[in-house]
Amino acid sequence: xxxxxxxxxxxxxxxxxxxxxxxxxxxxxxxxxxxxxxxxxxxxxxxxxxxxxxxxxxxxxxxxxxxxxxxxxxxxxxxxxxxxxxxxxxxxxxxxxxxxxxxxxxxxxxxxxxxxxxxxxxxxxxxxxxxxxxxxxxxxxxxxxxxxxxxxxxxxxxxxxxxxxxxxxxxxxxxxxxxxxxxxxxxxxxxxxxxxxxxxxxxxxxxxxxxxxxxxxxxxxxxxxxxxxxxxxxxxxxxxxxxxxxxx
Ligand SMILES: [Zn+2]
Numbered sequence: 419x420x421x422x423x424x425x426x427x428x429x430x431x432x433x434x435x436x437x438x439x440x441x442x443x444x445x446x447x448x449x450x451x452x453x454x455x456x457x458x459x460x461x462x463x464x465x466x467x468x469x470x471x472x473x474x475x476x477x478x479x480x481x482x483x484x485x486x487x488x489x490x491x492x493x494x495x496x497x498x499x500x501x502x503x504x505x506x507x508x509x510x511x512x513x514x515x516x517x518x519x520x521x522x523x524x525x526x527x528x529x530x531x532x533x534x535x536x537x538x539x540x541x542x543x544x545x546x547x548x549x550x551x552x553x554x555x556x557x558x559x560x561x562x563x564x565x566x567x568x569x570x571x572x573x574x575x576x577x578x579x580x581x582x583x584x585x586x587x588x589x590x591x592x593x594x595x596x597x598x599x600x601x602x603x604x605x606x607x608x609x610x611x612x613x614x615x616x617x618x619x620x621x622x623x624x625x626x627x628x629x630x631x632x633x634x635x636x637x638x639x640x641x642x643x644x645x646x647x648x649x650x651x652x653x654x655x656x657x658x659x660x661x662x663x664x665x666x
Pocket of ligand 1: 434435546549
């Protein structure tokens with residue numbers, strides 16, 4: 419399923435920290451919004467353990483929120499939600515799952531985009547514990563809670579009716595789970611610009627850019643895209659598609 423495929427009108431993207439979506443999926447998001455898809459972001463923690471300046475601690479949450487808003491704007495996203503969980507302490511709790519279910523039922527997206535719940539042993543830095551928690555929280559929210567009218571009954575009472583999510587896309591997946599590449603050659607500069615906006619997180623901007631560009635080209639090569647192309651890669655899961663059988 420390519421980003422401009424007819425039928426995808428709304429996407430809801432989840433991340434543990436400000437900057438995660440930009441590293442994982444901002445090129446695809448930019449292609450979606452350019453094709454008229456409405457994309458919303460939900461960032462679960464305040465990113466308050468990030469950055470490199472010891473003196474910065476008090477202002478870092480606000481700074482990282484404004485960096486994320488500016489980076490989102492660059493790829494056409496203006497609807498942002500911040501859950502305000504503590505950086506480094508994101509946990510799979512019924513309270514956070516309920517907040518995610520509420521947002522899914524409100525936005526009613528065709529695609530839920532999330533970090534992956536499984537650890538990548540080849541590159542453990544990609545599997546920050548908050549990233550894994552984000553993946554597990556979203557997966558539990560998508561199935562079964564969002565579509566079960568008897569899960570969190572207070573939500574239905576508030577008018578947030580059960581909703582079946584068609585597609586769940588994961589970024590930051592372990593390599594053996596990746597099953598879909600999106601050619602982002604047309605939006606790679608927008609993605610890099612969005613990443614650069616998180617200035618508080620980059621001790622070595624040039625080194626970061628070189629590494630990201632080479633990773634994107636490697637993704638494209640692995641998926642057989644034309645020489646020199648850049649790609650973001652995903653683990654795409656059909657949750658409620660034509661193939662889905664209720665109860666199995
Ligand atoms: Zn992160």
